[in-house]
Amino acid sequence: MARLSEAGLDAWYLEDGWLRRKYSTDGWPTTLMLVNAIGYLCEAAYHHADLSVTWAKVWVKLKTHSEGGITDKDFALARKIEEVVLWRPEAGGPLEGTPNKFVQAKK
Known part of the structure; x- marks a missing residue:
């Protein structure tokens, strides 16, 4: 997990071959804004996340997916x-x- 901390991704974790993060929001409108912001960044990067909402x-x-695991692309995104x-x-x-409360920073 040292690499996550070194990358400034303390709230992210590795599980089942994925780099993962859970965000909590103050409700549905903020959740939708969060999903759209993440979607925009993924499309701009041309590197797409899996989201559960x-x-x-x-x-x-x-x-x-093309590399079969986590790469620098995932850490950058x-x-x-x-x-x-x-x-x-x-x-x-x-x-x-x-x-x-908006999007909470805690893990």
């Missing part, structure tokens, strides 16, 4: 997903940020 949770699974979906405006900046 419920009312307030999204599970992301990554592996490179996981980092980009993490960066984008957990982004919040900095305190004291011009953007206020949502008061809602």
Whole structure:
């Protein structure tokens, strides 16, 4: 798991040959926004995640099918997903940020 930590992916884990992450949200509207954001990043990267979606949770699974396992592509996409979906405006900046729980950063 050292590689996950070194890659800044502490909340991600390896299971059954996949790089995985569970995100919790504050409800269905945020879940849909999260799925769309991940979908956009996957399409832009041309490297597609498997997603499982419920009312307030999204599970992301990554592996490179053509290579039969997890590659640098998966780590790069996981980092980009993490960066984008957990982004919040900095305190004291011009953007206020949502008061809602939104997407929770915890594992």
